[in-house]
Amino acid sequence: MDIATKKNGDTLYIKISGAVDESSTEKLRAELNKIAFGKPTKVVMDLSLVPTIGSSGIGKILLFYKSLESIRSQFEIKGIQDNLHRLFKSVKLDKLFPISPA
DSSP: OOOEEEETTTEEEEEEEBOTTTTTTHHHHHHHHHHHHTTTTTEEEEEEEEEOOOOHHHHHHHHHHHHHHHOOOEEEEEEHHHHHHHHEEEEEEEEEEEEEOO
């Protein structure tokens, strides 16, 4: 799993590529914590290159969302494969923040 970030105006873009499995969730947590610490105004996460994600990966994204919410930052996921989009909707993450497919 790789994580790349790019800032454009007030928006920070995060592009994650590769499977987010149990072995990569600690790296994901550390990177997302660094991003939240910077107090971005808006964050857009691109998961279009993520074929699978485990429950702990979803948990790390949820904790990231909550940390952004506490500093009044906006968060959304743009670009998500159909299988992950169905999974995120089934656990009702689309009720917390916008999720749009690739």
